[in-house]
Amino acid sequence: MTDVVADGEQGEIEDAPTGTEERSFTTSLSTSSLAVLIAVVVGGLIMLFSGENPLTAYGAMLDGAFGSKFALGETLSRAAPLAIVGYGTAVALRAGLITIGAQGQVVAGAIGALLTAQFFETAPSAVAIPAAAIGGALFGMAWVLIPAMLRAYFSVNEILSTLLFTEFAALLIEYLLNNPLKPPTAITPQSDPYPDNGILGLVIDGTRFHTGVFAAVIIGLAFIWWVRSDRGFSYDLYGENPNLAQSLGISSNRVIINSLLISGATAGLVGWIQAAGLLQRVYVGIASDIGFFGLVVAFLGGATAGGVLVAALLFGALQAGGLAMQSSEGIPASLSDIIQALLLLGFSIRYAPQIVRLTRGVMANFTLVGRRRR
Amino acid sequence: MSQLLEATFWSATVAGGLRLATPLIYASIGETFAQRAGVLNLGLEGYMIIGALTSLYVADPTVAPLGFLVGGLAGMLLAAFMVLLSIRLYANQVVVGFGLTILGIGTTGYIFRVTTDVGGRDRQVSLPSEVDIPLLSDIPWLGDALFGHSWYTWLALGLVLVTGFIASRTIFGLEVKAVGEDPDAAAARGVDVVRVRTIATLMSGFLGGLGGAALMLGSVGRFQPWLTANRGFIALIVIIMASWSIWGAAVGAFVFGFFEALGFNLNNVFVDVPVEGLNAIPFFVALLILTASARWARMPRGLGENYVPTV
Numbered sequence: 001m002t003d004v005v006a007d008g009e010q011g012e013i014e015d016a017p018t019g020t021e022e023r024s025f026t027t028s029l030s031t032s033s034l035a036v037l038i039a040v041v042v043g044g045l046i047m048l049f050s051g052e053n054p055l056t057a058y059g060a061m062l063d064g065a066f067g068s069k070f071a072l073g074e075t076l077s078r079a080a081p082l083a084i085v086g087y088g089t090a091v092a093l094r095a096g097l098i099t100i101g102a103q104g105q106v107v108a109g110a111i112g113a114l115l116t117a118q119f120f121e122t123a124p125s126a127v128a129i130p131a132a133a134i135g136g137a138l139f140g141m142a143w144v145l146i147p148a149m150l151r152a153y154f155s156v157n158e159i160l161s162t163l164l165f166t167e168f169a170a171l172l173i174e175y176l177l178n179n180p181l182k183p184p185t186a187i188t189p190q191s192d193p194y195p196d197n198g199i200l201g202l203v204i205d206g207t208r209f210h211t212g213v214f215a216a217v218i219i220g221l222a223f224i225w226w227v228r229s230d231r232g233f234s235y236d237l238y239g240e241n242p243n244l245a246q247s248l249g250i251s252s253n254r255v256i257i258n259s260l261l262i263s264g265a266t267a268g269l270v271g272w273i274q275a276a277g278l279l280q281r282v283y284v285g286i287a288s289d290i291g292f293f294g295l296v297v298a299f300l301g302g303a304t305a306g307g308v309l310v311a312a313l314l315f316g317a318l319q320a321g322g323l324a325m326q327s328s329e330g331i332p333a334s335l336s337d338i339i340q341a342l343l344l345l346g347f348s349i350r351y352a353p354q355i356v357r358l359t360r361g362v363m364a365n366f367t368l369v370g371r372r373r374r
Numbered sequence: 375m376s377q378l379l380e381a382t383f384w385s386a387t388v389a390g391g392l393r394l395a396t397p398l399i400y401a402s403i404g405e406t407f408a409q410r411a412g413v414l415n416l417g418l419e420g421y422m423i424i425g426a427l428t429s430l431y432v433a434d435p436t437v438a439p440l441g442f443l444v445g446g447l448a449g450m451l452l453a454a455f456m457v458l459l460s461i462r463l464y465a466n467q468v469v470v471g472f473g474l475t476i477l478g479i480g481t482t483g484y485i486f487r488v489t490t491d492v493g494g495r496d497r498q499v500s501l502p503s504e505v506d507i508p509l510l511s512d513i514p515w516l517g518d519a520l521f522g523h524s525w526y527t528w529l530a531l532g533l534v535l536v537t538g539f540i541a542s543r544t545i546f547g548l549e550v551k552a553v554g555e556d557p558d559a560a561a562a563r564g565v566d567v568v569r570v571r572t573i574a575t576l577m578s579g580f581l582g583g584l585g586g587a588a589l590m591l592g593s594v595g596r597f598q599p600w601l602t603a604n605r606g607f608i609a610l611i612v613i614i615m616a617s618w619s620i621w622g623a624a625v626g627a628f629v630f631g632f633f634e635a636l637g638f639n640l641n642n643v644f645v646d647v648p649v650e651g652l653n654a655i656p657f658f659v660a661l662l663i664l665t666a667s668a669r670w671a672r673m674p675r676g677l678g679e680n681y682v683p684t685v
Contacts, residue, residue: 046481050488098468156665157614159416163607164664167657175650292476299469332487334599337480344473345455348465359466366468366678368414369614369664369671 035346064324073207079316085294088266096365101162103291104169109271112139140268200277212273395631404581411574416471419606420478425583449583
């Protein structure tokens with residue numbers, strides 16, 4: 001518990017990073033298995049209480065997440081967006097910013113990708129696919145630009161402003177898919193099918209494992225590069241101790257705006273892979289809960305490359321398994337939301353040292369309104 | 375267009391605004407207490423939705439006031455996790471808050487689906503009738519706008535008076551403010567920081583639950599997953615706008631409710647303007663207010679920081 005005690009004190013860097021990480025690996029492994037165990041047991045108790053058999057339910061869940069080629073494809077195609085959003089959110093978190101706006105940025109990215117793809121409908125795929133990716137990323141960035149500037153120049157809380165922009169995105173996509181983008185024959189709100197030349201094809205037939213999933217690998221590598229780059233280091237420094245960073249000449253406005261723009265771009269890319277790969281059309285619910293759970297994944301993973309990947313795979317499996325359990329056993333898939341929430345709560349008490357450092361940085365930068373006075 | 379010049383349009387909008395503001399009033403006055411004490415409850419959304427579902431499930435077989443009360447207790451139960459994890463075990467308040475929001479949405483979604491038979495009867499309650507105040511309700515324009523509301527609204531306004539008094543005129547209110555500004559200094563003067571923060575957080579859970587219950591029993595009547603639709607987070611904006619004042623939070627809730635009602639009602643005036651554009655009005659106003667608040671709002675200095683007693 002001693003490592004958590006320093007949570008309230010800002011600017012204290014008590015461990016040398018290398019020593020911490022070596023010690024942390026075994027402790028974080030044991031604490032995380034404990035948190036997972038608690039979440040699974042409580043989830044089981046909830047099912048028992050509601051008259052279901054937890055063993056068959058968890059069996060169906062495992063089966064739906066790993067039990068077949070199709071199940072694995074579901075897990076991967078759910079984990080990839082979570083990982084991508086998780087990495088983007090992690091860049092912001094490391095800089096001390098909490099954004100839950102990925103939800104809206106995914107929607108904006110999907111619209112951007114679709115419009116770009118429709119513009120390049122007759123171009124060769126080699127042009128249309130990257131163009132749509134860029135279109136999606138740019139729309140995602142555009143959707144976070146105003147919250148980023150408000151945070152930088154007026155210290156407007158980024159959680160709340162990005163949340164409002166998620167509302168705007170939800171209203172915008174509802175309008176677009178009910179009016180200009182809706183095919184005349186469609187009854188429910190949706191877009192035309194995604195143009196053929198921009199589709200991200202399946203890797204394995206008979207699954208939904210599409211090539212867009214590999215974007216998660218590329219973003220993961222880019223994240224590793226970012227963390228090790230000079231700029232990434234200076235952003236980390238800002239996240240841990242904004243006053244020190246500023247006195248070293250790091251511009252706070254630049255850190256805030258750039259890190260939020262990066263998170264917006266990754267969320268926009270997710271909009272693109274969902275539209276061009278998974279769904280091959282744009283629907284109102286295209287973002288499902290990716291935005292919120294992407295933030296959770298970034299937190300759980302301690303905003304590190306490996307941690308985010310593990311958390312995203314775990315959540316992808318839980319969500320794919322939960323839906324499979326719902327259709328085979330009739331037990332609501334909301335159970336996986338409960339388990340995911342319990343995981344987050346379990347990790348919040350005895351998290352690994354890197355999460356302690358992360359949340360300490362987040363609190364050092366946290367403000368609901370105005371600049372923080374200390 | 376000419377409807378905009380009619381008094382009835384505006385009295386209906388003001389009345390609708392107060393009705394929509396009611397859940398926000400409960401939620402934001404409770405959360406104001408917690409935040410004044412230095413505890414940030416990002417789980418408010420979770421408190422509200424669990425209060426909404428519980429109130430329905432209790433009120434459906436019994437009576438609405440009982441459902442309302444139990445809804446508040448359900449919110450308080452969820453807030454007890456906040457007390458345990460953040461106040462007692464020093465877990466980060468932001469992380470726990472998000473966890474509790476997801477837990478609230480997940481749990482209510484689970485219970486709702488488990489207990490709802492396909493093709494069966496939906497649990498529902500009939501909406502309350504308006505409680506008119508004699509004489510005042512008969513004032514021509516104001517009577518319609520201000521004095522024809524359900525008891526949920528009247529109770530909310532009554533609670534604003536009571537909690538406003540507690541916050542600014544009692545020892546407890548002073549202690550709340552002290553532990554929110556500088557917990558160490560407060561502790562040095564003999565204030566039990568953990569106790570004050572615990573009470574304030576449980577109040578926030580109870581009132582958040584009541585807010586969800588008021589939404590359910592006072593204006594919706596039946597459950598749907600994620601019924602609260604970010605109202606818990608809107609309450610946070612209301613609190614900022616009010617600069618952590620209880621009276622201000624009531625006004626702020628009304629401002630948001632008013633623009634929400636205005637968005638709805640304008641749909642009948644500007645038939646050609648897309649519905650979605652008009653429905654964006656309250657969120658746009660919220661963004662402007664959030665930005666402008668920096669000019670007057672000052673947040674409690676210890677907000678979000680855990681207090682660790684020095685032994």
